[in-house]
Amino acid sequence: MSTDLDRRDFLVGTAATIGAMGCQETPQAKQPPQPKAVARTTARKTHEAVQEGAETAMKQPPVTLPSVRIQPLTFPWQTPDPFLFCVHHLDRYPAGDEHMAPSVSLSGRNIGSDFSGKDGWSMYHGDTVPGFPRHPHRGFETVTVARQGHIDHSDSLGATARFGQGDAQWMTAGQGIVHAEMFPLRARDTPNTAELFQIWLNLPQKDKMVKPHFTMFWHETIPTHRLPDAEGKYTTITTVTGALDGKLTPTPPPHSWASDPKNCVAIWTIELEPGAQWMIPATELGVNRSIYFYEGQELIVAGKTLSSHSHVIVEPQYPAPLQAGPDVTKLLMLQGMPIREPIARHGPFVMNTRQELQQAYMDYQRTQFGGWPWKRNDPVHTREQGRFAIHADGRRDVPS
Numbered sequence: 001m002s003t004d005l006d007r008r009d010f011l012v013g014t015a016a017t018i019g020a021m022g023c024q025e026t027p028q029a030k031q032p033p034q035p036k037a038v039a040r041t042t043a044r045k046t047h048e049a050v051q052e053g054a055e056t057a058m059k060q061p062p063v064t065l066p067s068v069r070i071q072p073l074t075f076p077w078q079t080p081d082p083f084l085f086c087v088h089h090l091d092r093y094p095a096g097d098e099h100m101a102p103s104v105s106l107s108g109r110n111i112g113s114d115f116s117g118k119d120g121w122s123m124y125h126g127d128t129v130p131g132f133p134r135h136p137h138r139g140f141e142t143v144t145v146a147r148q149g150h151i152d153h154s155d156s157l158g159a160t161a162r163f164g165q166g167d168a169q170w171m172t173a174g175q176g177i178v179h180a181e182m183f184p185l186r187a188r189d190t191p192n193t194a195e196l197f198q199i200w201l202n203l204p205q206k207d208k209m210v211k212p213h214f215t216m217f218w219h220e221t222i223p224t225h226r227l228p229d230a231e232g233k234y235t236t237i238t239t240v241t242g243a244l245d246g247k248l249t250p251t252p253p254p255h256s257w258a259s260d261p262k263n264c265v266a267i268w269t270i271e272l273e274p275g276a277q278w279m280i281p282a283t284e285l286g287v288n289r290s291i292y293f294y295e296g297q298e299l300i301v302a303g304k305t306l307s308s309h310s311h312v313i314v315e316p317q318y319p320a321p322l323q324a325g326p327d328v329t330k331l332l333m334l335q336g337m338p339i340r341e342p343i344a345r346h347g348p349f350v351m352n353t354r355q356e357l358q359q360a361y362m363d364y365q366r367t368q369f370g371g372w373p374w375k376r377n378d379p380v381h382t383r384e385q386g387r388f389a390i391h392a393d394g395r396r397d398v399p400s
Helices: 004-015 036-059 354-370
Strands: 068-072 083-093 131-137 140-148 150-155 160-164 168-172 177-182 192-202 213-217 224-228 234-241 266-272 277-280 288-295 298-301 304-307 310-314 320-324 329-336 344-346 349-351 388-390
Touching: 068 304, 083 288, 083 329, 131 354, 140 150, 140 160, 140 234, 140 266, 160 168, 160 213, 177 354, 192 329, 234 277, 266 277, 266 320, 298 310, 298 329, 304 310, 344 354, 349 354
Parallel strands: none
Antiparallel strands: 068 310, 083 192, 131 177, 140 168, 140 192, 150 160, 150 177, 160 388, 168 213, 224 234, 234 266, 266 329, 277 320, 288 310, 288 329, 298 304, 298 320, 344 349
């Protein structure tokens, strides 16, 4: 671990080079070429200014650190507005049988609702293949980040997909959709690890009843930044949404709260090598920013030392310095401007009033949100099928 002096030097040095993570970015104008004599004079003045700036930086007090609020992680993880829900699933499944189900006995599990983690994995609501068979949603969005393994998606609009190994699916439930999310165990002779985040992002009242929509963010299109610190230790940031260093991310669905850059929505995974330092750039005042420390021994955030499985709420208007402990440290960051509207929620529906919630249940009982076009409540694709998506309009989408 670095000393307090090392951390102070890190803060002052980084503050001089890091830019704010603005919600909207403006390209820099190119400068015209200069004559050689002017260029030499400019270079000399620049060198003098850099020296003067360095001397001034030594005299400056430490940069302002954001205030942080720390609480233990619960299940599901605590999520401030505009987020509603977040879970991290990590299941180390055994080899799969001919049905891509666990090739071991399921005795002792509460099949249909198995969240036990027995032997390092759960069946969830699956009874053959693990996962979440047919279930409805209305009034919000699901963002599913599949870090390991694969997920088979099927829905009431006739859309279907297989994604995984770093892909993300962004689904706007809107006025109502029914879908299934199953975890096929494709490997026959080796264990099957499945890891994912599922995040629920609220919709404002004006968009609660938009038509359902989903889009795929193939991992080939999701920016990954591998950034060294002064000691050559690396931090890797994967930006599912929310640009970093000017690199744009895939476009969220059109009615998403994240589709407006002014809402500053960001979903980032952050992995620090042992002892690595990195600073989360500042963003707009009023944004809710949460850091979820879910793997590693120790983390320092803005001078505060945390143990693993902590939720940190950070002031957004100041850069937030991070320093990993003695092992690899993994984080999820969620941020966004709050929607600031009333919430009425129960189970799979999130509306603004109790009356709207009751209407959601009545509509689902009456229409099944379009019905279910699949033969099974827990459909999976063939073992050999690779990553793909077929949308409700018949459009086929594959990674490029």
